[in-house]
Amino acid sequence: MNTFGYKYRFTSFGESHGAAVGGVIDGCPAGLSIDFDFINHQLDRRACRVENPILTSSRAKSESDEIEWLSGVYGSQTLGTPIAFIIRNKDVRSSDYDNLTHVFRPGHADMTYQAKYGCRDPRGGGRASARETVARVVAGSIAQQLLREKNIFIKAQVQRIGECKDPMQWQEYVKAIAEEGDSIGGIVRCTISGVPVGLGEPVFDKLQAQLAYAIMSINACKGFDYGTGFERVGVKGSESNKISGGMLGGITTGEDIVFRAVFKPTPSIAKEQIAIDDSGNPVTIKINGRHDVCFLPRVLPVVECMAAMVIINNVL
């Protein structure tokens, strides 16, 4: 399903190489004056149009993502009706994909989409592309704005890149991997502050379950934890009883919520790889195009936006 949330209900659409990506937000309260600057700032973080030492070497600056608002907004005010928006796919370089039309790229969803739908958009990743997260960032930034008015703030940061925990070393580390024609993942740490006590719904909609669902729906996300998590698996009860991660019994305690998400490396790498084509034969491929060596800085606003949509659905 391409709809997320119940009260603040976001429907996402669009292929990476189709006419546009976009979304519909149903349930946004009337009378909000949309902070377009904030949305653009979040889109710029996602697109690496803000300075980031990890990324400078790996990717050229792209044009800004221009949002066309189709409904639900009059001037800058929300009307309480569904907010529809699109971002046209201006910069479609499908020629990068010409030699991959019949290849299932390793680590990508090419094979599974083909198997599930019996067809796929041959011009790129389609719905499985990270392009889709543009719409999440628009919808989630409005959610963040709504939360800000309730003094709830969400901030995601890179905690670790590959094996490297020291931010001072990240630039060098990523550069070395870039030179190998390879890519690297890492861990994001997200803090939600200002949360009131009492959010979350037992027994299935525990807040951590809602957050895990939202975050694990992001491309390349391979894990979610909070509180003692995977890091502190050796801690005994007498100690872990002091660490809540902001939720107990699935309900917020009023303390900051802190969770982590782990992302695998970009599967698109310059290095030669063995793939399978759609006749089942092995082929050797090199993936051209602009691909990130480490996309972690870019995923931060996406993590914030998904978390924001979870929280707003519990607050409204």
Place this chain on the structure above:
Amino acid sequence: MNTFGYKYRFTSFGESHGAAVGGVIDGCPAGLSIDFDFINHQLDRRACRVENPILTSSRAKSESDEIEWLSGVYGSQTLGTPIAFIIRNKDVRSSDYDNLTHVFRPGHADMTYQAKYGCRDPRGGGRASARETVARVVAGSIAQQLLREKNIFIKAQVQRIGECKDPMQWQEYVKAIAEEGDSIGGIVRCTISGVPVGLGEPVFDKLQAQLAYAIMSINACKGFDYGTGFERVGVKGSESNKISGGMLGGITTGEDIVFRAVFKPTPSIAKEQIAIDDSGNPVTIKINGRHDVCFLPRVLPVVECMAAMVIINNVL
């Protein structure tokens, strides 16, 4: 919300010290001959009525959980109508809780439930108690049976207890912690085999997101991962492209699904702890009653059952 799933829709009810716990399953196909033995076997695993070296020392054998079938079943055959069942709370030793009526037990949901609902069942954990998982095991065991007929099998195992990865050492390790009056958590590893290609729904209902939601809704679960996960965060793209964990782009590849879940230790420990009472004052408490030093073996059927309910919702 206390309802899980859409096609195979399970609604759970019951407090730990009320009359009964139970559930309603809506959407189970008609004509299934229910395997009551398998359900009882899963309930026995959950209740530690089967042999387990880790647990022998920590907990007395309890009576079996007797299921009363109220609807949806005629003889042993399902009718296609809602299956309602209850398990009475025969063995209610509320006296263990007498001295805790006004105390928020550390690491428990006592405080957050009180804050959210303004009241709570003073006789025990209520809905927040792990007692609630009895109903999940009944509903999930029927889901497992439905999957078995499609040659899909789910098996959870303990991967690690605290810092200890060697099963040979677990009994000694747990015994030592028991002697301290403390408790310990660990990691469960679950394998789903026989999965057809094509399960999972982009972009929000990616199968890993559905699984994470289901597993993170289990009491004490602090994290979920699959594929490279948190364990292999240092792996580069050229390597991680070979590790799918059974899902790509949120859709099954046809390979086994393998995921992990991390659980914190039981918060109920014999050791003296500082708690807060409902007037906000610190008090020193010792928690009596039968509590597990390490509940990991008991959570295995619960993990299997939640995973089974996810898969059946994608298969039906």
Place this chain on the structure above:
Amino acid sequence: MNTFGYKYRFTSFGESHGAAVGGVIDGCPAGLSIDFDFINHQLDRRACRVENPILTSSRAKSESDEIEWLSGVYGSQTLGTPIAFIIRNKDVRSSDYDNLTHVFRPGHADMTYQAKYGCRDPRGGGRASARETVARVVAGSIAQQLLREKNIFIKAQVQRIGECKDPMQWQEYVKAIAEEGDSIGGIVRCTISGVPVGLGEPVFDKLQAQLAYAIMSINACKGFDYGTGFERVGVKGSESNKISGGMLGGITTGEDIVFRAVFKPTPSIAKEQIAIDDSGNPVTIKINGRHDVCFLPRVLPVVECMAAMVIINNVL
């Protein structure tokens, strides 16, 4: 699906001749002191244990419906957790159905259930029986109580029985039909007063659409209207603009909501009928057992309860 509503979410279960019928209410606020007398009063109206001139001749008094509360209630107080309740099917006279085991009763769901599920409970109507509405009345009476605290009141009345609009003549009219061994339907009119302005959600969850869905889910209901409705189809715009029925654009105006529902006659009649058996052969049958000549007075609390569940879902 056997679940109704989202915020005040009611799941119904139970066959007419199984162990019990019952329900689970998820989302009822904590701290309500349940008015058991009111629930019993509504159950008595449904079961014809209150005086009703239309019905006296057609049906013996039945025992009261005894509710067993399984969860979500401590003393008479709701806990905010799922409220589960059952009513055992004490008075099961399945022998009435012995000669009908292989017959599809005309106007009943016997044939369609058999076709859909490939099996059915041979002891009676199963889920298709009006027995199922007992659970609706319990859940809806609690909803009515919640609404009463907000000064919203719901009252259903018989408007018409068959062709007869004059209440003074109903008793005679029904008596004559009883003597023919036949049955008769009619129209119910329901008024919801004290409704605040602004309830209802465009564009699909217009309040009239929600009400129509709820009311049309009652057995034997064949139509729903409000405002000018079917009655005043000849009215012109200049006149109909003055008649809102309490809703405009799917949203309440603050005026009373008035709607109507039409019910067909009980299909179970004493008179000889031609039916089809499950081998496809025509058979002549007479249906024994206690069946209403005109069940309209009994459906009134069911109509009120379904309307109450719609409104509470828009108010919470």
Place this chain on the structure above:
Amino acid sequence: MNTFGYKYRFTSFGESHGAAVGGVIDGCPAGLSIDFDFINHQLDRRACRVENPILTSSRAKSESDEIEWLSGVYGSQTLGTPIAFIIRNKDVRSSDYDNLTHVFRPGHADMTYQAKYGCRDPRGGGRASARETVARVVAGSIAQQLLREKNIFIKAQVQRIGECKDPMQWQEYVKAIAEEGDSIGGIVRCTISGVPVGLGEPVFDKLQAQLAYAIMSINACKGFDYGTGFERVGVKGSESNKISGGMLGGITTGEDIVFRAVFKPTPSIAKEQIAIDDSGNPVTIKINGRHDVCFLPRVLPVVECMAAMVIINNVL
């Protein structure tokens, strides 16, 4: 909520005088070759661009509704991903509304929207306008096409205009009402043929309940019935047992489904009316612009499309 259906899930957006109206269809199977001609034909019926004797006098021909497909379609083939489409509001004559900015038009949703949202698009009916049904017709026409491939056909016809049941007299009747500056409603009859036995889900999602919900969500719809309905309220059980309307116990019998819907007259009339302005004062108004004397022929494709979306959700 602006989303309809679960399996074939349609989300609608757009104000009548905003940039565009449109929708997102989630769950349409991959590999369908969309019949654009049929969609345009349905849009032409809705917009009165096909011949209709009732309407010729009342309304000028409008330009065609041009659909822009944004996603989910490659060439004419569906991809299995969300289908997003928009229709720009080219012909926005907001000046017609200049004198109505502060007036709550009688019989319109102006007042209720203002009360609910605290604001509204002053340029016209916004979401409450029948303009919104354009998107329903696009989504529903694709559903009709899917049904056609399963030999299920849906056809709506005008049964009655006002008090007038004879089609031969309709043109004269409507003309006379036009001359008064007034408007008139009527009854639509819809037949669904080729339906397999077994559609519909007890006990709340009885097929008639789903249909009533869908049809009652159409602007100006005031009632829904089927089978004996409101028309044949005097029929006795021995007779009504022979009339199923295509559904028994909420499940299709395999016979044609026949239902009726009653619509009130257009509230926008040329005739002088007393209205209330947003300060609560009475004002006399005349509504200019192109308004239908009798919109019944235009609502036929909308009725068909809503019915089609109900059926496809039960068939997929």
